[in-house]
Amino acid sequence: MALYPWQNAIWQNIVKRHAKSGLPHALLLTSTKGIGKHELTRTIARWLLCQSESKHHGDVSSCQCHSCQLWEAGSHPDFMLCQPEDNSRQIRIDNVRKVNELIFQTPQISACQVVILRPAEVMNTNAANALLKTLEEPPGESYILLETERFGSVLPTIRSRCQRITLPVPSREESIDWLAQQGVSQQDAVLALTRNGHAPVAAAEWLSSGTGAKQEKWAQELVQWTTRQLPLDKVASAWAKLEFQDVIQWFYQISCDALKVACGAPSAHLQFAEPVTELQAQSVADTQLLITFQKKVQNMLGQLLSGASHYNKTLTTEALLLEWQALNTVTAGVKE
Incomplete structure (x- = not known):
């Protein structure tokens, strides 16, 4: 999926940092709800897993390498999405054990493994403690991308072992322009943004739902x-x-x-x-x-x-x- 226009600057910064000195093993992306945080996290995950030389330019949206084909099929063996399961609202220790098991294996296709864990604030204490051990001593080329909309609710021990990336809410003008491209009138856009904390993706979903x-x-x-x-x-x-x-x-x-x-x-x-x-x-x-x-x-x-x-x-x-x-x-x- 293409990045939202208000994410381009952050994305380019991530690409440059990776090329210059590499990225930390754990990134904690935090933002208000409804500005496309998960889409950005997925883009980072696919890019890290990509096998093509073109990844150094930061554009893998049209890449057809074996890794990207597996990604598109939803069957990449070096990727895991960790989130609440079975109608639970919490991430439990069994979920994190699966994460640790993947992280400590040798990558099968790509040069690394990538895990997206969301939302980080709903890990219960046992799950957080199990993840903490991996964050303290990450193996090889592995990356854990955590998402949160309530940074203060993430355990301090988890926060301290991740590098935080804060995603700002786009400007009112940028949001209205983007909603106009989705066929939304200015009047509806203004109302939807007001109702949804000026978050454009949430505003679009609010209108369509x-x-x-x-x-x-x-x-x-x-x-x-x-x-x-x-x-x-x-x-x-x-x-x-x-x-x-x-x-x-x-x-x-x-x-x-x-x-x-x-x-x-x-x-x-x-x-x-x-x-x-x-x-x-x-x-x-x-x-x-x-x-x-x-x-x-x-x-x-x-x-x-x-x-x-x-x-x-x-x-x-x-x-x-x-x-x-x-x-x-x-x-x-x-x-x-």
Whole structure:
């Protein structure tokens, strides 16, 4: 796959570094969600495995060497993708043992082995400890490319043994231009980027998947619930049928926006300005209560993303909705 235009500078730097002094055995690529991090990591992996002389120029997209043919077929024996399996949200020790087994073998086709491990923050403690030993004493020409969207959640012992590459969010103009090339109007592009933290790949997926329409429905239901126009069971039962992590992620973003409004931030700084400002017009939540609520949802989201916790979706959703309505109602009562 071709690189996204905003990745070219980082890519050329990686190629130059490799030609000059080589790359470290472990790279930790970190970025916000939705800017094409995994596509870049896959490009690095294919390039490292490539057998062609043209790889020194950094372009292997059209290479037909034996390694690249195996890569395209998804059957390269010197490559492994390590990620959660079997409906688990964690990378477990058995996954890392497979990584170690590959890394300590002699390469079969290419001059090295390459592993992509993603997301690095969901390795449980046993898995991280098993990987740590390999990172401390990497064998031969092997590379481990780790990906993360939550750098602070990666264990310090893992972080300290990797070289970090931070991928910046592209500029607004660059993102809009790229979305226009995908056939997206400027109006839709601006809205999609706002809703997705200005991440263009996430914005494109948001538009194509219909997520925007779903979130609009959630927003309407939240406003109706908060203002007591809709009963709890109708909102909670509908939300419980959705992907729980998506709902909590959205609720967290809404709570962040509400907190920004309570602190005087303008609507231009909000991801979901419409429902939050509509709620503000009817009752503004107490700032301290909002901070407590936002931290609670943040912790819940962190546990879900790490795969460390399981929640009863219906009961948890009902509890959050009741707490949300209460913290908005408190201020309304004080104002009266």
